[in-house]
Amino acid sequence: MADPQLHPTVEATATEIASMEVRGAAPIAAAAASALRAQAVESTAATPAGFESTLRAAGRRLQATRPTAVSLPNALRYVLQRMDGETVGGLRASVIRAADEFVDRLDRAQADLGAVGANRLRDGDRVMTHCHSTDALACIEAAVEQGKGISAVVKETRPRNQGHITARELRDLGVDVTLIVDSAARRYLGAVDHVLVGADSIAADGSLINKIGTSGLAVNARDRGTPIMAAAQTIKLHPDTLTGHTVEIEMRDESEVVDSETRAEIGDIAVENPAFDVTPPRYVDAIITERGQFPPESIVTLMRELFGESVGEPWEEPTGETE
Numbered sequence: 001m002a003d004p005q006l007h008p009t010v011e012a013t014a015t016e017i018a019s020m021e022v023r024g025a026a027p028i029a030a031a032a033a034s035a036l037r038a039q040a041v042e043s044t045a046a047t048p049a050g051f052e053s054t055l056r057a058a059g060r061r062l063q064a065t066r067p068t069a070v071s072l073p074n075a076l077r078y079v080l081q082r083m084d085g086e087t088v089g090g091l092r093a094s095v096i097r098a099a100d101e102f103v104d105r106l107d108r109a110q111a112d113l114g115a116v117g118a119n120r121l122r123d124g125d126r127v128m129t130h131c132h133s134t135d136a137l138a139c140i141e142a143a144v145e146q147g148k149g150i151s152a153v154v155k156e157t158r159p160r161n162q163g164h165i166t167a168r169e170l171r172d173l174g175v176d177v178t179l180i181v182d183s184a185a186r187r188y189l190g191a192v193d194h195v196l197v198g199a200d201s202i203a204a205d206g207s208l209i210n211k212i213g214t215s216g217l218a219v220n221a222r223d224r225g226t227p228i229m230a231a232a233q234t235i236k237l238h239p240d241t242l243t244g245h246t247v248e249i250e251m252r253d254e255s256e257v258v259d260s261e262t263r264a265e266i267g268d269i270a271v272e273n274p275a276f277d278v279t280p281p282r283y284v285d286a287i288i289t290e291r292g293q294f295p296p297e298s299i300v301t302l303m304r305e306l307f308g309e310s311v312g313e314p315w316e317e318p319t320g321e322t323e
């Protein structure tokens, strides 16, 4: 049941993230920060403690939607750790400021990352993509803006076919696009210059957590000698993995894989639908961030610089202070 304290925008955003109407790690982060902002703007809390408690409840509601993309908790951390003030008005202003700053930084980071990624692409290059990643597309967009001619082989990316979104967006950029089924990827790998994917999370050891199918693609790409680059803003770096935590892989509903008619036909056959997989760092050539490109094994240095060794969960109520 919806929490009556929560602003309708928080509920709506949480529902849209869970149903994947809002999807892609960066768009999810922006939506979550904006939802906290809406909660702050219209909060009717009478006391500073009440205001903070409601913002944390909104954070918990958003955090509980999807488990794999770390951009979501990183967005909540950014905003909630900057919530500061002695009065409701002061607290409200701090949340609005932090949310606006976060979204602004996100936009700038993607543009900066795009410029870094574009430097790896030469005029005439052919790129293979998997799923739909706004960070990955920013690299191709920047290359096209530099006047480079780029063509693309786009994997459709079952079960939700987000490759179709990539195909349309690349076509609109003027890229020559060929759409293929996922199982055709190996056949085309010898004829592409790069595999370019996004990331939902990057672990401290440089592992790439991305849409299911990425790891098989990366192994095949290595076998064919095709370099693989992952475009990932630093909000995709997973700080919990610094202390040994693993990244939870989201299991989604079987209805994304089989329709109800097929479900009835196949009877008691189990269907599983993992949304992501883990690509070991040795299969990834470069992680492209707004801070430059990194070999996966060195990403831990950047993570320590950005997060330190400890990260909080500012959406949790401090012990003994529930309201």
Ligand SMILES: O=P(O)(O)OC[C@H]1O[C@H](OP(=O)(O)O)[C@H](O)[C@@H]1O
Residues within 6 Å of the ligand: 023, 024, 025, 026, 027, 131, 132, 133, 134, 135, 136, 162, 197, 198, 199, 200, 210, 211, 275
């Ligand atoms: O942040 P951007 O680059 O847009 O997307 C990053 C990743 O998010 C997507 O996951 P989903 O479609 O939300 O399950 C894909 O796995 C994509 O590579």
